[in-house]
Amino acid sequence: METVVTMAYGRRGLDVSLPAEVVPTLITKAAGTPLVDPAAAVGRALAEPVDAATLAALAAGRRSACIVVCDITRPVPNGVFLRPMIEIMLAAGIALEQITILVATGLHRPSGRDDLAEIVGDPWVLANVRVLDHDARASSELVDLGRTRTRGTPVAINRLFVDAELRIVTGLVEPHFMAGWSGGRKVIAPGIAGQETIRTFHSYRFMADPAATQCRLVGNPLHEEQLEIAAMVGEVYAVNTIIDEDRRLLFVNFGEVRASHLDAVRRAEELSKVPVEQSFSTVLTSAAGYPLDKTYYQTVKAMVTPLGILRPGGTLIVVSECSEGFGSAEYADAQRRLGSRGIDGFLAELAGKRLADIDEWQTQMQLRSQVIADVQLFTGGLDGPERAATGVEVIDDVSVALSRAVARHGDPHVAVIPEGPYLVPVIG
Known part of the structure; x- marks a missing residue:
């Protein structure tokens, strides 16, 4: 039987069909009780x-x-x-x-x-x-x-x-x-x-x-x-x-x-802190949907929050609508500098500054995930040049990306985090 998970994505969500070979672990927050009045x-x-x-x-x-x-x-x-x-x-x-x-x-x-x-x-x-x-x-x-x-x-x-x-x-x-x-x-x-x-x-x-x-x-x-x-x-x-x-x-x-x-x-x-029993080679998460996933700038939060359960060398797949595109012009410039200088060159440039250039700190935070994992992004809101400037692999089919990831790692277990950075998974 096909398993479908709904990821937070824009205002409506994104239904993702999990491949038959995937063994999912759904990670969600503890159920809070909404205030009656x-x-x-x-x-x-x-x-x-x-x-x-x-x-x-x-x-x-x-x-x-x-x-x-x-x-x-x-x-x-x-x-x-x-x-x-x-x-x-x-x-x-x-x-x-x-x-x-x-x-x-x-x-x-x-x-x-x-x-x-x-x-x-x-x-x-x-x-x-x-x-x-x-x-x-x-x-x-x-x-x-x-x-x-x-x-x-x-x-x-x-x-x-x-x-x-x-x-x-x-x-x-x-x-x-x-x-x-x-x-x-x-x-x-x-x-x-x-x-x-x-x-x-x-x-x-x-x-x-x-x-x-x-x-x-x-x-x-x-x-x-x-x-x-x-x-x-x-x-x-x-x-x-x-x-x-x-x-x-x-x-x-x-x-x-x-x-x-x-x-x-x-x-x-x-x-918000959710204990899980094991780490994973593959993690599927979201950028929390609207309004947090309006830009790629805010999407970076989804690349950092689940790192505590992602094995080094693993695959992190993020879905984010990016309905307003990339973010500020300054952030786009920082991402382009990352592309031209590489990770080491970009960080060395930052280390020599007293003041950060506007929004380049988000690029620095993105590198926390990229230095340990293969980061992939599914989005409908970025054009060709913007996709290239993300610095990560932009994918067109989440299900296909999941199949490739579990095959590459030889491990069918996948952590699925529909809410993205609104929760923090921890081992224990």
Whole structure:
């Protein structure tokens, strides 16, 4: 009987027929229980915060507020909590015109009109509250806060956030292939940081540190810098959410940015780290579907997250729609330099820089997989030159690629990870 698995791919998914000779091991997250009443859960979170006063108490006496939300690449359920938060602020006396929603674009592309509607998720909020993109390149919109003590990272943060009397970041808490876990402090840096800040702690010395990896916070240089940067900003609070593969809300909390994030990480770790009994010569994974697989740039996360279960010399097959194509022009340039210089030459070039060129850190992360495995990509969103610039083998048929991989390795066992980087498989 034919076995078909549905991989996260774009908005609709991709059905893959597994060859008869394949013995699959399906790896999925622990089944979380969706919140029966998300609105009520948000209300409880705002009234029962982690290491902080209630939002109503925090808003009392404040004259301005800035709420930071993630950009279009993160499916945060903002529509569930933004209006309740704003209504509490209004009731506490903050004027509507003094409330700003700031989109944490980092060095990603600006948000389009449709993007903003999807990001905010609430027509009333979009119609009544000022919503702006962060611009990491606009020095006049940044505040210079000096340098971090530990590693000397120059710190510049969006002025609207720094100057606000009430500062709140929001986001998803999920495994992140460099920073350990997304959300919390990461929404500040790189989310609303200046380009020099971002390019410093995405430079070679940070990216080459083995502690800069998924599900690790202790000793992780990015996490440590992000915590210090958040402390330099001052008083910051956070809304942290966890969702399932159907984008349903599983968890939400509110509180002091560091304490509430760690509280959410503990819950996310229970859901996202999946033990498996063995390693595999062949792994089939996804780039998590829409919106994360809109670009090849974001697809790299899928190439790194499953490395803990992939045997050296194995085959990693990734499916990613790449509906918006490659990514930034800077990233495309980094990929072309990889092609012309080779792995060793490219890494040597990076090692000699103080600041990373924009987005070249993603190419450096891609090499974590390429130095140990044969990486193959199935996509419908890249043209000929873009396919060549990926630096990996682009395939036209996943089933055929699976047959070839198991034959090459003489091993029929294949790990199948439909959700991609939203979970981290571990041996044990």
